[in-house]
Amino acid sequence: MSPTEVSPERELLRSAGLRATDQRVETIRALEKHPHADAQAVFDIVLHELPDTSVQAIYGVLGALTDAGLVRRIEPAGSPARYELRVGDNHHHIVCSKCGAIGDVDCAVGHAPCLTPVTTSGFTLTTAEVTYWGLCPNCAAAPLS
Amino acid sequence: MSPTEVSPERELLRSAGLRATDQRVETIRALEKHPHADAQAVFDIVLHELPDTSVQAIYGVLGALTDAGLVRRIEPAGSPARYELRVGDNHHHIVCSKCGAIGDVDCAVGHAPCLTPVTTSGFTLTTAEVTYWGLCPNCAAAPLS
DNA sequence: TATCTATTTTGATTCATTCAAAACTACAGT
């Protein structure tokens, strides 16, 4: 993958005003294949394509992509930060309380009820984030634990 | 505070089947005065009353209280774990995206809509957790930043 | 193709939290 070669990932980066580096392209590809991956998982994947990549670079890439709005960072309790390419829509997540697997969940009822608490303790409200907890199909099927 | 002396905190601990140690009593008192405190903040407060307390002890106490259901642990993105005594009700939290302050929010509309996502990606759903993000009164009032 | 600046590498550090062994203490039972 030479720098001049075109690809959807490169164009996405350029259109966001970011430099299209190899690490960024491969990070996006990793997230395409593995939504909700954490930094370490992204690093492991990118390392296959770019053997000299460092973890710090991945943190830098994920931070830049997040700042640019190309990637969304989620931080479920008890898990390192996860990243996904699905941005701009108001979707939520369901986390397996046993293995940490994450699934996407569309907003429950439009978004009005979820976004409108009764009391706000004087806070100015900007967004509402819903995390569902449960068991993924695998863990639900597992015998006893 | 001798071990035989009675106090609401001691009785709460005993009724939960836990030993009423000084560190546990003082941790509960710290959380009564400072809801949503993190482990470090609890440690700082307990240290005033029990000068030989260690941070590890506070982590142990908070873990034991959480396991016993006396304390609830919340982990907002970008913040260390916070602890509160208000348990058993289905309330949510609003976090100041600027300073990290936390307020309580009663569940939006009963809990039916919040708890019923449209799709669950095959997961078995057990609970729904809502985190509101916004600005606390102080930060909203602050000039520019 | 040269240049400039953003990005990555390299190496170290912070913070929150957990682990483990030894010392201690609450409390059930005598």
Next chain:
DNA sequence: ACTGTAGTTTTGAATGAATCAAAATAGATA
């Protein structure tokens, strides 16, 4: 009240996630 023992805390060290900083490198513009 005293004692034994299991549960806690202390002491000391280690882990994992993430960030910082300086030097080396590589995009993209002209």
